[in-house]
Amino acid sequence: MTATTLTVPRAAVEPRRAGLARDVVAIAGRALRALPREPEAIIPPVFIAVFFFVVNIATLQRLTEHSIEGFDYKAFMMATGVLLGVTGVSRAPSLVLDVQNGYLDRLLLTPVSRLAILLGHMLADVAVAAALTIPVLAVGSVLGVRFAAGPLGIVAFMVLASLWSLAFAGFAYAIALKTGNPAAVNTSFLLFFPFLFLTSSYVPRSQLGGWLHAVAAWNPCTYLLEGLRSVTMRGWDWGSLAGALAAIAGVGAVSMALCFAALRGRLRQA
Amino acid sequence: MGIDTIAVRPPAAPAAGAGPAVTAEGLVRTFDGAAAVHGLDLEVAAGEIYGFLGPNGAGKSTTVRVLCTLLAPTAGRATVAGHDVASEPGLVRLRIGAALQDAALDPRQTGAELLRLQGRLYGLSHGEIDRRLAELRRLVDIGDAFERRIGTYSGGMRRRLDLAAALVHDPDVLFLDEPTTGLDPVGRARVWEEVRALNEELGTTIFLTTQYLEEADALAHRVGIINAGRLVAEGTPAELKRSVGTDVIVARVDGDTGAARAAVAGVAGVTGVDARGAELVVSAADGAAAVGPVAVALDGCGVPVRDITLRTPTLDDVFLELTGTHITEDER
Numbered sequence: 001m002t003a004t005t006l007t008v009p010r011a012a013v014e015p016r017r018a019g020l021a022r023d024v025v026a027i028a029g030r031a032l033r034a035l036p037r038e039p040e041a042i043i044p045p046v047f048i049a050v051f052f053f054v055v056n057i058a059t060l061q062r063l064t065e066h067s068i069e070g071f072d073y074k075a076f077m078m079a080t081g082v083l084l085g086v087t088g089v090s091r092a093p094s095l096v097l098d099v100q101n102g103y104l105d106r107l108l109l110t111p112v113s114r115l116a117i118l119l120g121h122m123l124a125d126v127a128v129a130a131a132l133t134i135p136v137l138a139v140g141s142v143l144g145v146r147f148a149a150g151p152l153g154i155v156a157f158m159v160l161a162s163l164w165s166l167a168f169a170g171f172a173y174a175i176a177l178k179t180g181n182p183a184a185v186n187t188s189f190l191l192f193f194p195f196l197f198l199t200s201s202y203v204p205r206s207q208l209g210g211w212l213h214a215v216a217a218w219n220p221c222t223y224l225l226e227g228l229r230s231v232t233m234r235g236w237d238w239g240s241l242a243g244a245l246a247a248i249a250g251v252g253a254v255s256m257a258l259c260f261a262a263l264r265g266r267l268r269q270a
Numbered sequence: 271m272g273i274d275t276i277a278v279r280p281p282a283a284p285a286a287g288a289g290p291a292v293t294a295e296g297l298v299r300t301f302d303g304a305a306a307v308h309g310l311d312l313e314v315a316a317g318e319i320y321g322f323l324g325p326n327g328a329g330k331s332t333t334v335r336v337l338c339t340l341l342a343p344t345a346g347r348a349t350v351a352g353h354d355v356a357s358e359p360g361l362v363r364l365r366i367g368a369a370l371q372d373a374a375l376d377p378r379q380t381g382a383e384l385l386r387l388q389g390r391l392y393g394l395s396h397g398e399i400d401r402r403l404a405e406l407r408r409l410v411d412i413g414d415a416f417e418r419r420i421g422t423y424s425g426g427m428r429r430r431l432d433l434a435a436a437l438v439h440d441p442d443v444l445f446l447d448e449p450t451t452g453l454d455p456v457g458r459a460r461v462w463e464e465v466r467a468l469n470e471e472l473g474t475t476i477f478l479t480t481q482y483l484e485e486a487d488a489l490a491h492r493v494g495i496i497n498a499g500r501l502v503a504e505g506t507p508a509e510l511k512r513s514v515g516t517d518v519i520v521a522r523v524d525g526d527t528g529a530a531r532a533a534v535a536g537v538a539g540v541t542g543v544d545a546r547g548a549e550l551v552v553s554a555a556d557g558a559a560a561v562g563p564v565a566v567a568l569d570g571c572g573v574p575v576r577d578i579t580l581r582t583p584t585l586d587d588v589f590l591e592l593t594g595t596h597i598t599e600d601e602r
Contacts, residue, residue, distance in 0.1 A: 013402060015364045015439035016393035026390040034378045037419070094378075102374035105340055106435065109374075110391040111363045 015111070020119075023112045027120020031091045032127060041093075042128070049085025049136045053077055056202060057143070064203060071204075072233060078140045079228035080201045082161045083221065085136060086129040088192050090169035091121040092176040092185050099180040099266075108267075118173060118263055122166055129165035133158045145232060153231035156241065160228055163248045168195070170255025177262035195221045220247035289352065291316040291443045291475035292337060296346035299332050306332040308499035309346065314477060314492075316442075319469050321490025321507075322479040323585065325595070329499040330479035331371055334447045337477065338368045351442050364392070367436030368445040373428040377421030381412065381431050384420065385438055392439035399438075406434040409464065426457040433464060443475045444468065450485060458485070465489055483585040495589060502592045507585060514583040514591050516541055517557025519564055521550045522576040533571035537563045544590070548576075557581075 018026070035042060061073040098104040107117055137154065147153040172188040179185070199219045200208060205226075208216055216222045227244020230237035292314035299307040307329045314320040324330050335341040337350055339359035348355045351365035376384060385406060389399035407416055410430045415423060420431065429449065436444060446465065450458040466489065468474045480486050486493045487507045495503045495510070503510055523530050527545040534552055535543045539560040542553035550568075554560035557580045568575050589595070 013392075013394055013398045013440050015441075017360065017364070018391060018393040022393070023391065026387055030376075030379065030383070030387050033383065037378055097378075098376065101377065102370065102372050103376040105370060106374035106376075106388075107391070108340055109338055109363060109366070109368050109436075110388065111360050111393075112391045 017111045017113075020113045020116055023116030024120045024123055027107075027112070027116055028123040028127070029120075031094065031121050031124035034094065035124075035128065038094075041089075042132070045085045045089050045132055046135050049081045049132065050139055052084050053081030053136055053139060054143075056080065060202060064207075067207070068204070072145075074140065074143050075145045075232040076204070076229060077202075078136060078145050078232055079157075079225050080196075081136045081140075082133050082157075082228070083164065083196060083201075083225065085132050086161050086165035087168050087196060088172070088189050089129055089132060089165055090125050090172045091128075092169065092172035092188075093182055095121055095173065096176045096180055096182045096185055099176070100182075114263065114267055118177075118259065121173070122169065125169050126162045126166050129162040130158050132165075133161050147232050148235040149231040153236070156231050157228055160224065160241075160244050160248070163245075163252070164224055167248050167252035167255055168192075170252060170259040174255065174258035174262045177259065177266045180266075195219065200225055220251050223247040289316060290314060290349075291318070292320070292348070292350050292477055294333075294337070294346065294348040297333070297336065297343055297348050298345035299329075299336050299341060300344045305344075305499050307336065310496075310499070310501055312494055312501060312504070314475060316475050317469070317473050318491050319465065319476045319478060319489055321486035321493040322477065322496060323481070323483070323486045323493050323589075324479075324496035325481060328496045330481075330496055331447050332499075333496070334368070334370070334445050334477065334479055338366060338370075338445055339363055364439070365442045366445060367439065367441035367443075369429070369432045369436045369447065369449055370445075371447040371451065373425075373432035375420045375428055375432055375435070378419060380419055381410065381416045381423070381434075384431065385435060388435050388438040394439065402438055402440075406437060409437070410434045425452055426454075426460070429453060429457070429461065430464075433461075437468070440472075441474065443477065446476060446478045448479055448481065450480070450482065458482075462489060483589075487585055493585065495585075495592065497589075497593045503588065510585060510588045511583045514553075514587050516553040516555055516583065517560075517580060518583055518587055519552040519554060519557055519561050519578065519580050521552065521564065521568060521578040522548055523550055523568065524548070524574040524576060526573060529571050530568055530573040533567045533573075534564050537567050540564065551587075 056077050057074050064073045065071050098107070147157070149156065171191055172185055175188050176185045198212065199216045199222045205213065205216055205222060223243035224247045227240045230240035290313045292312070294310045294312045297307055297310040298305060310333060322330050322333065332341065336343050337348055337355060339355050339362050343356055350362045353361040353365070355362050382403065385403055386399055389402060394402065410416065412423070412427045412430060415427060420428065423431065433449070449465070450461050453461065462485070465476060465478065469476050478489060490507065492504065492506055493510060494501050503513070505513070527548065527550055530550050531543050531545050534540060534550060537560060539554050539556055540552055541555060544551045552564055561578065561580050565575065565578055
């Protein structure tokens with residue numbers, strides 16, 4: 001064997017802390033670069049959102065619009081379609097892979113802010129969730145849904161959906177960091193059902209019967225849906241928007257507390 | 271250059287006059303109450319290649335993870351590049367690079383993307399990152415694969431990229447945790463050359479864990495032998511081998527090694543006999559003088575001898591002397 005003669009020039013570089021903002025952007029950039037290589041992370045949520053949006057309209061539009069005078073079921077369902085798509089979308093499975101293949105250690109060996117590792121993934125999640133609303137908005141537009149709040153209402157709709165996605169993703173990150181187990185991360189999806197089905201996903205809250213009406217009153221998603229629907233169906237209804245933000249903040253406070261506790265726990269294990 | 275040539279080339283001496291790059295004082299790390307590292311004291315000079323030798327489970331990787339700030343020490347104190355690993359982990363991280371036991375790479379990124387991200391996390395500018403990548407591309411020497419996803423790399427390519435990732439920011443102290451485990455002899459020789467080049471050309475202090483005796487022998491200026499979480503010996507490879515103080519005669523026999531052992535034990539000049547499977551390992555102060563009488567004694571006890579060799583002590587003999595066991599089965 002002939003060994004290669006190695007000459008490694010000493011580079012005049014001085015390592016330094018990049019700072020939280022630069023760390024977050026760097027980690028988010030990595031997470032977003034990985035997305036085109038993982039279509040399985042994008043295609044199912046888009047499919048679910050558009051599928052339920054279209055199929056539910058076909059199933060329930062006539063019934064609901066006959067029962068409730070002046071009711072626009074297509075505008076009503078767009079919020080449900082978007083939430084079905086963006087709820088549960090996160091880079092938490094990718095973080096689990098980082099734990100499993102040791103890449104998280106490679107990151108932890110650098111002076112990167114530990115917080116930035118999590119915030120970077122979350123920033124990427126917000127961007128992905130915002131992007132995921134676009135196909136549903138496009139389908140809605142084709143079906144004739146118009147935003148009563150105008151173009152800024154579309155922005156508000158996307159922001160609310162993205163923030164909700166982030167609030168829900170906190171649960172997945174908490175499980176990812178606590179367990180380092182991809183199967184366990186998938187269990188966060190169990191929360192998806194009570195949040196999105198024990199509420200006014202398919203018919204207005206006033207049409208829910210008995211116990212479901214009572215449960216829906218306690219479900220944060222009810223207020224989130226009402227906020228989202230306000231910009232499509234009624235215009236700028238600040239009370240509904242405040243309710244939606246409060247619902248997101250409440251769920252986010254719980255999920256982020258769990259998730260940052262899990263991060264502290266993982267770093268403490270070290 | 272052949273592998274044997276690499277193995278016998280003596281390592282260059284560390285830079286004189288510099289302060290310690292790594293220190294540990296009474297370092298302890300426990301897991302659920304069980305001590306993986308038990309009161310470790312060591313000091314590695316700047317510019318030195320320090321070989322940390324021990325069998326699997328001896329505490330090598332735990333020590334490296336503590337020194338790299340990935341694990342907090344349970345007790346004791348350690349400094350790296352002049353900074354305390356427990357109270358100043360951020361400053362330690364700026365000065366160290368590490369290639370851990372399993373190449374810690376993201377298979378979904380390309381080699382270039384991974385190194386660029388490393389550079390950004392160390393606060394390097396785009397220009398600095400471009401320059402370092404150009405330099406490290408040569409070290410990694412994986413051609414066009416640099417732009418391919420890491421998931422497609424071979425084991426050797428992953429190891430070299432992992433090493434490059436540890437070097438992006440030009441660290442003062444480089445930790446290599448069993449860098450050649452799982453590599454074929456060609457890959458191993460290649461890593462040895464890289465380690466030497468880094469030390470000789472850049473003056474990088476290298477803390478190298480290994481379970482391969484010849485690796486420690488060939489690369490390290492000094493070797494620390496760790497067993498069951500404790501440092502049991504430390505010195506240059508030559509010093510450690512001299513500490514055994516005897517030549518070694520190895521006889522491979524067929525039949526009753528017990529009888530052979532008894533027969534050889536009485537030979538004049540023999541200071542110790544150990545049976546390892548079909549091998550009889552005989553220690554003698556003057557091996558050249560004792561090898562003849564040992565052969566005669568074996569012949570006399572009726573145990574067939576397949577071959578008999580005389581050699582100087584190895585680090586495995588040192589380890590055996592100190593612990594009563596071998597480092598690894600395949601090092602026998």
